[in-house]
Amino acid sequence: MSVLDSKTPSGPIKDQWTNHKNNINLVNPANKRLIDIIVVGTGLAGGSAAASLAEMGYKVKAFAFQDSPRRAHSIAAQGGINAAKNYQNDGDSVYRLFYDTVKGGDYRARESNVYRLAEVSASIIDQCVAQGVPFAREYGGLLDNRSFGGVLVSRTFYAKGQTGQQLLLGAYSAMNRQIGKGKIKMYNRHEMLELVVVDGKARGIIARDMVTGKLERHSAHAVVIASGGYGNVFFLSTNAMGSNATAAWRIHKKGAYFANPCYTQIHPTCIPRSGDYQSKLTLMSESLRNDGRIWVPKNMEDVEGIRSGKIKPKDLSVDQRDYYLERRYPAFGNLVPRDVASRAAKERCDAGYGVNKTGEAVFLDFASAIERYGKEKAYVLGMHNPTDAEVKDLGKKVIEDKYGNLFQMYQKITDDNPYETPMMIYPAVHYTMGGIWVDYNLMTTIPGCYAAGEANFSDHGANRLGASALMQGLADGYFVLPYTIGDYLSHEIRTGEISTDLPEFVAAEKEVYDRLNTLINIKGTKSVDHFHKELGKVMWDNVGMSRNAAGLKEAGEKIRKIRDEFWKDVLVPGTMNEFNPELEKAARVADFLELGELFAKDALERNESCGGHFREESVELDGEQKGEAKRDDVNYRYVAAWEWTGDPAQAKLHKEELEFKDIELKQRSYK
Amino acid sequence: MSENMKLTLKVWRQKDAKSQGKLETYQLDKISEHMSFLEMLDVLNEQLINTGEEPVAFDHDCREGICGMCSLYINGEAHGPDRGVTTCQLHMRMFKDGDTIYIEPFRSKAFPVIKDLVVDRGSFDRIQHAGGFVSVNTSGNTIDANTIPIPKEDADNAFDAATCIGCGACVATCKNSSAMLFVSAKVAQFSLLPQGKIEAKDRVLNMVHQMDLEGFGNCTNTGACEVECPKGISLENIAIMNKEYFKASTKA
Ligand SMILES: Cc1cc2nc3c(=O)[nH]c(=O)nc-3n(C[C@H](O)[C@H](O)[C@H](O)COP(=O)(O)OP(=O)(O)OC[C@H]3O[C@@H](n4cnc5c(N)ncnc54)[C@H](O)[C@@H]3O)c2cc1C
Ligand code: SF4
Ligand code: FES
Numbered sequence: 001m002s003v004l005d006s007k008t009p010s011g012p013i014k015d016q017w018t019n020h021k022n023n024i025n026l027v028n029p030a031n032k033r034l035i036d037i038i039v040v041g042t043g044l045a046g047g048s049a050a051a052s053l054a055e056m057g058y059k060v061k062a063f064a065f066q067d068s069p070r071r072a073h074s075i076a077a078q079g080g081i082n083a084a085k086n087y088q089n090d091g092d093s094v095y096r097l098f099y100d101t102v103k104g105g106d107y108r109a110r111e112s113n114v115y116r117l118a119e120v121s122a123s124i125i126d127q128c129v130a131q132g133v134p135f136a137r138e139y140g141g142l143l144d145n146r147s148f149g150g151v152l153v154s155r156t157f158y159a160k161g162q163t164g165q166q167l168l169l170g171a172y173s174a175m176n177r178q179i180g181k182g183k184i185k186m187y188n189r190h191e192m193l194e195l196v197v198v199d200g201k202a203r204g205i206i207a208r209d210m211v212t213g214k215l216e217r218h219s220a221h222a223v224v225i226a227s228g229g230y231g232n233v234f235f236l237s238t239n240a241m242g243s244n245a246t247a248a249w250r251i252h253k254k255g256a257y258f259a260n261p262c263y264t265q266i267h268p269t270c271i272p273r274s275g276d277y278q279s280k281l282t283l284m285s286e287s288l289r290n291d292g293r294i295w296v297p298k299n300m301e302d303v304e305g306i307r308s309g310k311i312k313p314k315d316l317s318v319d320q321r322d323y324y325l326e327r328r329y330p331a332f333g334n335l336v337p338r339d340v341a342s343r344a345a346k347e348r349c350d351a352g353y354g355v356n357k358t359g360e361a362v363f364l365d366f367a368s369a370i371e372r373y374g375k376e377k378a379y380v381l382g383m384h385n386p387t388d389a390e391v392k393d394l395g396k397k398v399i400e401d402k403y404g405n406l407f408q409m410y411q412k413i414t415d416d417n418p419y420e421t422p423m424m425i426y427p428a429v430h431y432t433m434g435g436i437w438v439d440y441n442l443m444t445t446i447p448g449c450y451a452a453g454e455a456n457f458s459d460h461g462a463n464r465l466g467a468s469a470l471m472q473g474l475a476d477g478y479f480v481l482p483y484t485i486g487d488y489l490s491h492e493i494r495t496g497e498i499s500t501d502l503p504e505f506v507a508a509e510k511e512v513y514d515r516l517n518t519l520i521n522i523k524g525t526k527s528v529d530h531f532h533k534e535l536g537k538v539m540w541d542n543v544g545m546s547r548n549a550a551g552l553k554e555a556g557e558k559i560r561k562i563r564d565e566f567w568k569d570v571l572v573p574g575t576m577n578e579f580n581p582e583l584e585k586a587a588r589v590a591d592f593l594e595l596g597e598l599f600a601k602d603a604l605e606r607n608e609s610c611g612g613h614f615r616e617e618s619v620e621l622d623g624e625q626k627g628e629a630k631r632d633d634v635n636y637r638y639v640a641a642w643e644w645t646g647d648p649a650q651a652k653l654h655k656e657e658l659e660f661k662d663i664e665l666k667q668r669s670y671k
Numbered sequence: 672m673s674e675n676m677k678l679t680l681k682v683w684r685q686k687d688a689k690s691q692g693k694l695e696t697y698q699l700d701k702i703s704e705h706m707s708f709l710e711m712l713d714v715l716n717e718q719l720i721n722t723g724e725e726p727v728a729f730d731h732d733c734r735e736g737i738c739g740m741c742s743l744y745i746n747g748e749a750h751g752p753d754r755g756v757t758t759c760q761l762h763m764r765m766f767k768d769g770d771t772i773y774i775e776p777f778r779s780k781a782f783p784v785i786k787d788l789v790v791d792r793g794s795f796d797r798i799q800h801a802g803g804f805v806s807v808n809t810s811g812n813t814i815d816a817n818t819i820p821i822p823k824e825d826a827d828n829a830f831d832a833a834t835c836i837g838c839g840a841c842v843a844t845c846k847n848s849s850a851m852l853f854v855s856a857k858v859a860q861f862s863l864l865p866q867g868k869i870e871a872k873d874r875v876l877n878m879v880h881q882m883d884l885e886g887f888g889n890c891t892n893t894g895a896c897e898v899e900c901p902k903g904i905s906l907e908n909i910a911i912m913n914k915e916y917f918k919a920s921t922k923a
Pocket of ligand 3: 730731732733734735736737738739740741757758759760
């Protein structure tokens with residue numbers, strides 16, 4: 001087994017990034033104009049990278065499958081973005097953010113990358129404010145913060161429940177400025193379907209114009225993949241319908257190692273599914289756990305009463321309720337990390353306490369918060385004996401200010417009013433910590449090919465803390481990649497323009513053509529969605545919140561079968577040379593069907609519980625932590641980076657051993 | 672309440688930008704009121720695929736009302752009969768058993784049809800290229816974020832304007848196909864923030880100029896846009912933009 005070189009700089013962790021920047025090769029401005037960079041994806045990571053690289057003088061081509069960069073999936077992020085500003089003076093610091101992120105990730109992230117992330121986090125907020133991002137403010141005019149799970153400080157900046165939207169529109173505006181100047185050429189409704197490698201270096205991509213169906217060759221001196229996460233391998237997730245793994249999977253098949261595919265975040269607070277026609281799941285932001293209390297009834301009769309509608313949740317008194325997070329984890333209560341909260345909800349529902357018809361829902365209740373805020377507000381307004389109704393109204397107003405759009409979203413979907421009755425929530429697939437393996441410079445194992453944002457594996461270990469993905473995306477794009485890419489490109493200044501007539505481009509285009517042509521001509525009997533749903537079911541049942549060896553082996557076999565069926569029996573209507581959403585989906589699902597198998601293989605190989613990856617074989621057997629997940633640092637303290645060998649089942653494992661010099665390795669405890 | 676609605680759909684079908692389009696009729700049954708409108712179209716498409724017909728093309732992505740990708744003109748209303756929602760957030764409980772539903776694309780000269788219900792809203796992007804930004808480099812060497820306090824009210828109002836999702840319902844609804852609500856949302860956001868004030872003049876002139884070039888119509892204050900806007904973008908913003916435009920053109 002080879003050793004992966006993470007290129008982590010030497011020296012004390014707090015000096016590494018500064019020293020690294022000082023030692024990096026630079027490209028002079030005149031030469032930057034001769035260098036092309038392709039950025040696939042215009043979410044927070046790709047959008048910020050494209051804008052920054054163009055500002056620096058590189059010629060940028062950016063690609064997105066939506067009709068505008070502004071619609072990348074980052075737009076949907078709700079709750080907030082972390083930064084170690086310590087504006088609240090509650091003891092926050094770069095070190096603490098670093099520590100929380102490594103601990104939250106259950107000690108499966110690379111220390112040096114996480115430290116850098118914490119270090120640049122403060123600049124992100126400065127940058128966004130300068131761009132006109134309207135973050136929430138306090139009455140004094142300064143920026144407001146909230147708390148997220150897994151931490152004891154308030155470091156999350158937000159814009160109501162639309163933080164991702166506002167940050168993405170900030171990056172989009174920075175892109176627009178460069179598009180207007182001709183420094184970025186934007187290719188909307190274009191999907192990258194292959195990477196072109198020439199003499200071992202990434203030299204371009206094959207993209208399909210989704211309006212005309214035409215295949216195009218694009219060359220560049222470096223290719224950045226910022227294509228987001230692969231949560232849709234589960235079919236149902238909180239990701240957008242179009243979110244997919246194709247860009248990442250295509251570079252994997254061309255030599256980029258895929259790291260820790262099994263690390264998936266199942267988010268505890270999502271709206272439960274309502275039927276078989278369900279096309280996606282909707283997140284209710286983690287920020288709600290600041291003010292919402294999670295519970296199920298204590299007694300089975302009450303569970304039945306609630307399910308049948310005979311009793312209302314409001315009818316149960318406090319001691320008839322089981323606030324199970326507060327009970328099990330008194331120190332963190334409702335703000336335990338996501339993986340812990342999700343498993344606890346599953347535990348209650350598996351034990352029969354689920355509160356909806358399917359038995360897969362728990363309550364998220366705002367009544368206490370409404371009362372508390374109402375009283376505070378009444379006091380401020382000088383109302384000394386407010387009535388209950390007045391308190392409630394004032395409290396509701398505060399809650400509306402904080403979470404108005406989420407409450408509206410909930411009500412529109414479920415037809416229930418969450419100001420009056422608790423929300424019903426259940427865990428759902430949300431984020432993928434795994435992804436393309438990258439070194440400290442964010443370069444993949446293919447020279448000249450980089451990965452940023454959710455597409456890479458880098459900063460979150462086995463579990464991501466809330467409000468850290470937005471931070472990572474913007475850190476990668478605004479502050480890391482623009483520096484580190486220069487190191488590689490400084491060797492490219494004499495290369496000159498790269499011809500798209502090279503045989504490698506011709507061959508890559510033919511590969512794509514053949515693949516799509518095959519899909520169209522199978523003319524089988526079942527729709528693409530049929531196969532995607534089958535895959536999703538196997539993933540959720542066997543590779544979901546709780547995993548064991550037998551189930552994982554079975555998953556591998558089942559996925560392989562579904563994949564074989566797919567290639568024999570899928571029905572893709574229409575032709576290649578037109579706007580054809582079914583063909584787009586088919587190509588993506590084909591890749592998910594391979595990724596899914598590697599995912600299960602990785603989960604099987606990792607016989608420990610860590611973060612979002614819970615192996616039933618690996619739990620604490622006694623003591624205070626009895627029943628909690630048990631990490632195995634002796635045998636599994638590494639990043640699993642998989643090399644493609646022609647078949648997911650035969651993927652070759654490479655290990656990057658993780659070193660913890662600045663943080664002591666401990667079992668996580670949120671008790 | 673129904674798990675079993677029967678519906679008649681009249682859907683605009685158009686092969687591509689150059690072809691003529693027309694309304695086709697489809698029958699659906701077993702539609703649950705808990706479905707979203709787009710899930711109902713998924714059911715239609717599954718049915719079409721299984722009977723060897725071409726599925727209906729429509730734009731969508733987030734399916735939670737934030738990306739602005741979904742469009743659809745439903746029974747004569749942009750984003751359908753519900754208020755304050757996008758098409759993807761519209762639920763079938765707004766309809767009843769036996770209904771006939773007309774589904775058409777967002778129509779405007781500046782939004783050419785690509786296929787069926789999918790239109791090209793590139794004109795919106797081009798307006799943003801003309802001035803929808805603050806000219807600050809992403810170097811990170813900016814001043815500390817709390818150096819300039821901003822009154823909460825201004826920040827909140829800027830935020831409200833900034834929640835526009837660029838869907839185009841305002842244009843599709845307007846009898847003049849005016850894009851004033853969309854453009855004014857961006858202009859107003861920046862005009863309320865100290866960071867945006869510096870380039871206020873060029874911004875409004877350039878964005879309005881581009882808006883005219885794209886072939887959007889004039890605003891005659893009918894207010895239909897505000898009614899159909901899924902994000903509650905207020906007509907106030909148009910007033911702010913008019914003021915900014917007046918200031919900019921008289922100083923020029
Ligand atoms: C509902 C929801 C709420 C969230 N809330 C938060 C939060 O509050 N805080 C937080 O920190 N994180 C949050 N997250 C996570 C966070 O939003 C994402 O991890 C992050 O935005 C990903 O950004 P990205 O730039 O890596 O990718 P994305 O934003 O997913 O962008 C991917 C881009 O790649 C393009 N693309 C993909 N494949 C191709 C291809 N083959 N060819 C061309 N283009 C392609 C797409 O068009 C798109 O432009 C949330 C996630 C969800 C789902
Ligand atoms: S103003 Fe409203 S209707 Fe118009 S594009 Fe923005 S969100 Fe859509
Ligand atoms: S699909 Fe995103 S707003 Fe409707």
